[in-house]
Amino acid sequence: MKIKRVTLLGHKDHGKSTLIGNLLISTGTATKDRINEARRISRSLGRQFEPAFILDSFSEEREGGLTIDTTRVQIRYKDIGFEFIDVPGHEELIKNMISGASYADFAVLIVSAKRDEGIMDQTKRHLFLAKIFGIKKIIIAVNKMDSIGYSEERFGSVAKSIGAYLEKIGIDSRDYEAIPISAYGSENLVKKSDKMKWYRGKTLLDILYEMGREKEKKPKNNFRMIIQGESDGRYFGRVVSGTAKVSDEIKILPRNDWGRIKRLYVKGKSVRKCRDGDNPAIELDEELKFNPRGMVALPRSEEFNASRRFMALIFATEPMRSESTIKFIGNQIRARIKFIDEISTTDGERKKMRGKELAPLKAASVEIILEKEIPAENFNESQELGRLLFYSGEALSGVGIIERKL
Amino acid sequence: MIEQDLRELEEKSIFIIREAKAKFGNVAALWSMGKDSTAMLTLARKAFLGKVPFPVIHIDNGIDFPETYAFREELAKKWKLDLIVAESEIKPEISGYSCCGANKTEALKRVMDEHGFDALIVSIRRDEHSIRAKERYVSPRDRNFKWNYKEQPAEVWNDYSSKLDSKGHLRIHPLLDWNEIDIWNYIRKNKTPINPLYYSNKGYRYRSLGCTHCTVPIKSNAKSIDAIIKELKDTSVEERSGREQDKERQYVMEKLRSLGYM
Ligand SMILES: Nc1nc2c(ncn2[C@@H]2O[C@H](COP(=O)(O)OP(=O)(O)O)[C@@H](O)[C@H]2O)c(=O)[nH]1
Numbered sequence: 058m059k060i061k062r063v064t065l066l067g068h069k070d071h072g073k074s075t076l077i078g079n080l081l082i083s084t085g086t087a088t089k090d091r092i093n094e095a096r097r098i099s100r101s102l103g104r105q106f107e108p109a110f111i112l113d114s115f116s117e118e119r120e121g122g123l124t125i126d127t128t129r130v131q132i133r134y135k136d137i138g139f140e141f142i143d144v145p146g147h148e149e150l151i152k153n154m155i156s157g158a159s160y161a162d163f164a165v166l167i168v169s170a171k172r173d174e175g176i177m178d179q180t181k182r183h184l185f186l187a188k189i190f191g192i193k194k195i196i197i198a199v200n201k202m203d204s205i206g207y208s209e210e211r212f213g214s215v216a217k218s219i220g221a222y223l224e225k226i227g228i229d230s231r232d233y234e235a236i237p238i239s240a241y242g243s244e245n246l247v248k249k250s251d252k253m254k255w256y257r258g259k260t261l262l263d264i265l266y267e268m269g270r271e272k273e274k275k276p277k278n279n280f281r282m283i284i285q286g287e288s289d290g291r292y293f294g295r296v297v298s299g300t301a302k303v304s305d306e307i308k309i310l311p312r313n314d315w316g317r318i319k320r321l322y323v324k325g326k327s328v329r330k331c332r333d334g335d336n337p338a339i340e341l342d343e344e345l346k347f348n349p350r351g352m353v354a355l356p357r358s359e360e361f362n363a364s365r366r367f368m369a370l371i372f373a374t375e376p377m378r379s380e381s382t383i384k385f386i387g388n389q390i391r392a393r394i395k396f397i398d399e400i401s402t403t404d405g406e407r408k409k410m411r412g413k414e415l416a417p418l419k420a421a422s423v424e425i426i427l428e429k430e431i432p433a434e435n436f437n438e439s440q441e442l443g444r445l446l447f448y449s450g451e452a453l454s455g456v457g458i459i460e461r462k463l
Numbered sequence: 464m465i466e467q468d469l470r471e472l473e474e475k476s477i478f479i480i481r482e483a484k485a486k487f488g489n490v491a492a493l494w495s496m497g498k499d500s501t502a503m504l505t506l507a508r509k510a511f512l513g514k515v516p517f518p519v520i521h522i523d524n525g526i527d528f529p530e531t532y533a534f535r536e537e538l539a540k541k542w543k544l545d546l547i548v549a550e551s552e553i554k555p556e557i558s559g560y561s562c563c564g565a566n567k568t569e570a571l572k573r574v575m576d577e578h579g580f581d582a583l584i585v586s587i588r589r590d591e592h593s594i595r596a597k598e599r600y601v602s603p604r605d606r607n608f609k610w611n612y613k614e615q616p617a618e619v620w621n622d623y624s625s626k627l628d629s630k631g632h633l634r635i636h637p638l639l640d641w642n643e644i645d646i647w648n649y650i651r652k653n654k655t656p657i658n659p660l661y662y663s664n665k666g667y668r669y670r671s672l673g674c675t676h677c678t679v680p681i682k683s684n685a686k687s688i689d690a691i692i693k694e695l696k697d698t699s700v701e702e703r704s705g706r707e708q709d710k711e712r713q714y715v716m717e718k719l720r721s722l723g724y725m
Pocket of ligand 1: 067068069070071072073074075076107109200201202203204238239240241242
């Protein structure tokens with residue numbers, strides 16, 4: 058079964074655990090034992106049933122006063138499996154958030170409709186990062202509708218303000234959708250609620266399902282393989298787009314050496330052809346005279362210019378200065394960053410940047426000048442070859458995507 | 464339990480195993496002769512076209528099942544494994560659920576020092592326990608094997624850390640994404656040899672394997688891999704249940720301590 062990864066964004070207490078708890082119950086994923094255990098805990102605390110207690114992290118958290126994440130949550134719906142990635146809230150560092158979220162296909166933003174709750178700055182930053190991670194679709198789940206009398210108006214205003222932010226940071230209105238829910242009352246999660254007849258859209262799971270079914274619009278790219286290393290005269294790598302077959306001529310960038318494919322292996326077996334998603338081993342008619350780790354293989358006939366100057370969108374996790382180091386498919390390269398506009402990650406506004414340093418949790422539009430060329434592409438043409446990590450010393454200082462090669 | 468797409472899982476694991484080999488000077492793998500680490504060796508053989516290009520370590524406390532030792536010898540020979548047996552002694556004062564941790568850790572430390580390994584492939588899965596939730600594909604451990612989960616380097620977009628303080632090592636987790644049932648589907652598909660203790664004998668079988676002291680069998684009539692898979696599909700019981708509640712809690716606390724939580 059195909060698994061789609063869904064990152065859950067949202068501020069503490071806006072209802073993430075309750076949502077997951079009730080999804081686990083309504084889809085029949087949670088075992089009876091689990092549900093009974095959650096009942097018992099709720100009762101012993103003198104509370105109404107809390108679906109959030111289904112998540113098994115709870116007992117351990119209480120025991121040691123620790124916060125441990127939940128076990129991975131996978132929910133099957135029809136023929137798709139959804140894996141929910143809980144993202145640590147404000148109390149944990151943003152680097153832990155990006156580690157989980159960078160693998161996600163979709164994001165569900167949970168925001169409480171209560172007047173004193175509403176969307177928080179950190180949640181907006183997470184949405185900004187969702188754009189950098191290339192997360193394809195976002196669902197805005199406006200929660201706790203029960204506590205505001207299921208008001209269509211309040212829903213509309215919460216959804217509208219978040220929508221305005223998303224559009225400001227360049228997320229197309231076709232790529233997000235808002236839904237009113239009550240996580241606690243399981244309304245509009247798996248079954249349509251009869252308390253919000255004014256809402257004509259689908260349930261949360263149905264929206265996710267539809268997104269999961271949609272064929273990925275991958276740009277049609279030629280063969281690209283990121284080379285991992287060499288062993289016994291064979292080159293290992295990961296095909297990120299296109300196909301290659303025995304007797305094709307490939308060149309290795311940025312070196313520009315080339316060779317003809319003599320043998321190909323996928324999953325240890327000799328094959329004629331490899332494709333997107335494979336991790337083949339390739340034998341060339343002649344061995345390369347260098348270690349190609351971190352280089353990219355592509356068709357010899359293709360005109361492709363490696364470059365050293367890019368326009369990029371970056372997000373700082375630590376202070377970023379003009380003198381920096383980037384990491385591109387595993388290679389560290391010295392870089393100079395020319396800051397152009399600072400982009401607010403809480404309201405999307407741009408303003409000219411004067412300073413020479415980008416503070417943590419801020420974003421900027423920049424020009425990057427590298428010490429040497431890399432075989433990168435624009436992010437919208439190739440996610441894998443269009444993203445950059447920034448380092449200061451050993452620690453990650455930021456993430457970015459290439460908007461335009463110069 | 465969700466059965467995931469094997470191609471995706473397999474390709475990612477192959478990528479991680481190769482990354483470990485390409486990136487770190489001196490890699491070894493833990494092999495308990497159980498289903499997970501044996502599946503991992505199957506993946507390594509595919510990644511490196513038929514051979515396992517790193518030593519495999521069995522931490523042997525002398526009280527594994529006879530079937531396990533026989534299986535070790537047979538497979539080591541068949542797959543030409545570079546097997547390192549690290550003998551660990553069972554200290555009588557350390558017993559119960561601290562046994563696995565304390566007694567085995569010493570032996571592993573010794574073997575890591577002796578051979579100078581800087582990376583260790585460990586076949587844990589995220590669905591085993593909530594403790595695993597914060598694990599990364601590549602995760603640093605300090606000299607005392609402690610895991611400082613709060614200070615882990617970020618792991619973004621298949622870019623794995625190689626940060627290593629001089630005396631620590633890195634744990635590599637190629638099977639992190641797999642579910643228990645995926646392992647069995649994979650073993651079935653690839654005809655991976657398997658420890659016979661997983662099959663039912665007189666109405667009982669082992670679902671996860673440890674040494675003779677604390678491994679308990681479950682009630683089962685599954686005598687083939689197909690039957691095991693069917694059983695898993697029907698069960699709502701978790702892999703590590705069957706242990707009594709307080710023992711389970713004790714286990715968890717021990718585990719947390721050994722991971723450096725407390
Ligand atoms: N009225 C109402 N309360 C909710 C709803 N969903 C969650 N809550 C409550 O909000 C509080 C925080 O929820 P929780 O799921 O723990 O939030 P998390 O921190 O985002 O995981 C709990 O007391 C829940 O019972 C809802 O739909 N309506």
